[in-house]
Amino acid sequence: MTQDPSQLKGKSLPPPRETSGAEALKALVTGFATTLKHLGRRPITEQYPEEKRELPARSRARIILTRDPDGAERCVACYLCSAVCPVSCISMQSIEGQGGRRMAAWFRINFGRCIYCGLCEEACPTSAIQLTPDYEHCQRAILKSVYEKEDLLVDHCGKDPDYNFYRHAGVATEGLDKGRHEKEAPPVNVRSNMP
């Protein structure tokens, strides 16, 4: 006789419902009928290499680095994706690029380790790193699974067609000085007493 765990806590659960013989028989018959019916149905198996399924745009597979609408690299090498990556498959080095922009000197994803969890995409503040539905990139040589920046970088905006981080950031970069970003007032003239 197994001990009812609910009694250990001093609380009693409702007693298990007794099943009558007729009910049990009905359940059995329903079960066998169901499986028997299945025999007549057409199998739903998709035969992978011959039939390839179109995955939804938001499916999580191969990772890309997108560009902003102006064609510049979106990645600012902020290290958030590598920090959040549960398997530590992302590594990078940030440097100061042209015009004072922070960018990745190198950016590496080891797809041999990647578990396609999508946390990097969620963490990315600039919509740079995105997962795509392209799931067919198995490699026989392990080093071929190590993608460098040039392998990851694409020439489009991915799923976020409009966002350009540097138009919002508020840091002065080449061609976009202080006070000219979205929702910014012109720089304060500290030598003036006028409010």
Added chain:
Amino acid sequence: MVLDWLLGMIVLLVKLGLILGALLFGAAYLVWAERKFLARLQIRLGPNRAGKFGLLQPIADAMKMLTKEDLVPDGADTFVFKLAPVVVAVTAMLMFAVVPVAPDLVLFGRSIPMVIADLNVGLLFIFALSSLGVYGVALGGWASNSKFALLGGIRGAAQMISYELALGLSLVPVVMLAGSMSLTEIVAAQERVPFIILQPISFAIFVISAMAESKRIPFDLPEAENELGAGFHTEYSGMRFGLFFIGEYVHIQVLGALTAVFFLGGWRGPLLPPVIWLVLKIIFVALIMIWIRGTLPRLRYDQLMALGWKVLIPAALVNIVLTGVLILLV
């Protein structure tokens, strides 16, 4: 005299070879059939890559198992570990020795019994081997030096003991009706009516107990992959695992044959040759078992015990008494 003896030996060896070949071939393709049939029950395709309809799948499986590394775990009792799968496979095959596959064949004026050994205690022989088969499970589980395997082995032993009784008791009315323990006699006794009609309760008890004996869903507690890894054969790999596998599928065929012999009139049937009838009956029973596997979930351990001791054994005893009363009256 010597010639007779020699001839007898040759015939026996031929019979042995044919039965053994048929059993092993049957086991291989029963696996294929089970995977295919089970897949269709679940609206899948099943194996279809190796050969047309996956017909070469058993061969691929055999090659895989033969080439896989044969591991003996650290701390395992090596001898017993190696012995266990042999016990399972051999006992399963030996049971077929007493099954008549057809009426006696008359060749060149000689009557050749279409059974390897027509024992007058055939039924007891079967029970004995069936009990021995448990050793394979229990010893394999114990010798693996693994907690999962040990639990599986213990469960196997307990389950066998419980259902052995019901199995035996369910066949007592059959013996009472046939008046013999020889399987040939039992088949002969069903000339007019198969025993399934006379003994439906016995049939039900036998089928359920037999499935429990063969450790198949819903009675696969010794394996219980989601609790115990793979139960008693967790630590087995390669062809040793293959022997367990063969043992299980030979066992299914034996059970099909025994069901046919005890309740479905054995090789009897119209139009088709007797051997074919027997094979068809075996296939029918196997398919039913696969269907059950595809439909029912595994029993809980207490349910398994309750079913055996509280339902099947009393029902079998009552059935014996009823049969006895009926035989006295009729």
Added chain:
Amino acid sequence: MPTLTIDNRPVTVPDGTKVITAAEQLGIMIPRFCYHPALGSVGACRVCAVGFKEGPIKGVEMSCMVDAQEGMVVATDDPDAVDLRKHVIELLMLHHPHDCPVCDEGGHCLLQDMTISGGHGRRRYAGAKRTHLDQDLGPLVQHEMNRCIQCYRCSRFYQQFCGYRDLGVTGIGTRVYFGRSEPGTLESPFSGNLTDICPTGVYTDKPSRFYGRRWDYERAPSVCIHCSLGCSLTVSARYRKAVRHEARFNAQVNGHFICDRGRYAYAYASQPERPRDALIAGRPATLAQAATQMSERLAAIEKGTGPDGIALMGSARSSLETQALLARLHSEKGWRTPCFSADDAATRVVSSALNTLNATNTIALTEIEGADTVLLVGADPIGEAPMLALALRQAQRDGSRIITVDPRPVTLPCAHDHIAVSGDDLATAVAHLIIGALEPSREIALDADQQDRFKTLKQETRDIPAAAELRAIGHALTTAWRPAFVCGTTVPDPDVPPLMGLLQALVQTSCMWSGLFFPLPGANTFGAHCLGGSDALFEPLLAAVEAGQVKALVVVENDLFSEYPDQQRLAAALESLELLVVMDCVPSAITARADIFLPTQTIYEAGGHYLNNEGRLQVATPVIAGGLSIMDTGGGNHPPREFREDIPGGTPRPAWQYVAGLATGETDPPDVKPLLDEALTAGVADGERVSLPSASREWPSIERIGAGPEGDAGGLTLIESAATFGSEPLAAFSTVLAELTPLFGVTVHSETAQRLGWRAGDRIVIPDSAPALEVVVTLDDRAAPGVLLVPRRIGIDRTALRRYMAHLLAE
């Protein structure tokens, strides 16, 4: 000692403790931006609001402004206070830019933490954000004013705490601007601390800009080895490269801050020129080959000449492990006593200074902050030990009087009295101070013997121009409550430290507290002294080399050419050696001459123990395993795409390992404490001072004071002294500090300049100098007349400079 309850937990704190500090004692970190333990409270940022439930104050108040009082009940999670903090954060975040991803503070930003923990996740303000233009603040600090939350920490630190005026605050309301009146390099040698104290990203570290995030850094507690004070550091490294030093709080030594020399000196460890392979006669070899050849050749020489034929040369920048094993090598093999500095003049002063220290008169750096009078003789804190200047600034802020007696025009970031005395007169000057302290005073009682000695002292002491002033100061010292005595060890002669000791001992009898503080020439000079380094001088060693008595020299982490003035003589002597073994982690003039060169690990790789200037034993923990940075090994735009078992460039081993290989064959790091205990009398613990002899009542011998200076009083003297940047051998490799290093120049009194026919801004080309040396003339009337003052600079032709100055003297 009021007892109060914070978040249901009682705590007893000293009177005058703020509630925010009391909470810290319980481990409760109340949010803060403007409050900093070193800067105090101003109540500007309003995020440290807590609820006062019971006691003398009720309601929501700023915990940094309220003194802890008996019976207070404080709730940091009071709903009103939480609500207030939340709104304050939202207000502070109103104009904060959307640039965390490209901000270097991200990851260790106080504002980020407070915003997240305060629950402010979405900006409600839809208007235009206030923006500011940034300034170029030089090579060390990056400015980004948009991020400012007006906590005033920077201006308070820069102006009040450090005493520099070129960075401050202007404007009102949201237009408040922190910066300089014009863009330009920050003048303070403590400007790097701005990056530590700024709670957000207005000031970020420029050399490590965009290099990495705090969470990716390998960090370890370490010790600064770029002057003798031994400030506590936290070193950050990434991809096998040390990239940042931050101040680590140490209540005895540096407090919360460090100077820019220590903060930006790390570049030497990852410079491309760093020697990483063993060399035999200038050709690359494996470490095993070089080590085997070293021991074989040394054994052969020992066989030929006896153990006296092999000399050992250590360094003041080596760890105690290395120094101690050199001393053991000497005791086990009988090779010559290791010498730890090629600057014998300094070694003599250090020796007399450290022999003056005892268990009662030694003080720690932060204790100077509590002094009411500080007398510095022959010490230039900004150049020799910058953090000492910061301690003096704190003393002066508390009303302390600072007096400097020096031939150099000592500048301090605080008001001080400067008395210019030529270098040779420093001992006489201290004698005058002693006379001033004893003469008219009846407070200091002398016994008969002391009276006699005092009489002699008075008779023997020459008159110097500043005598009257010095005697007045000496008298003033006897009325001080907490006087501190600081004495340099590079400019004064060896008589000065004992005289300072005498002065301190005399004044001690009339005050509450007093002490001696000696900034030393090297990070581990104290260690070298403890291990007998003051007994072995370099000049006799060099003479023995020249005489052919010494055939082999083992130089460990020391560039003799930067320490020994006569470079030609040194080069010739080294040439005559049969075997020159050099072990070092930086390229130097001597590295190129080595017959066998063994690359050593830096402090970041090997760690080690160091004794600072007051004898405090401090531990540096290794940060990285060593090897070339991944940035360097990749080649192209990615790290290497290959698997290998060794670390490229990971050959160097700790210097002590090589020495141990010669001495004992050990491969595990030696436990320095037993070795130190051997050298000293009793045990020592990490962070504690080594045991010093107990105070002696003996007057030091003052025979030589009367003799007066050896040179002609009216002649010229050349003083080479440490400057903030460019003098320390390791920090000199830092390229950012090189930008801050001024042009090489000579500072003279205008009278002296007149005599020499020099004018301010003149450029003197030193003849026959290689590399060509040009000296800019600066006039400063606070310098002693007759003194030619040049900074010690690594890599200049000192021989030519000295020759030229000698030529001037002759004229």
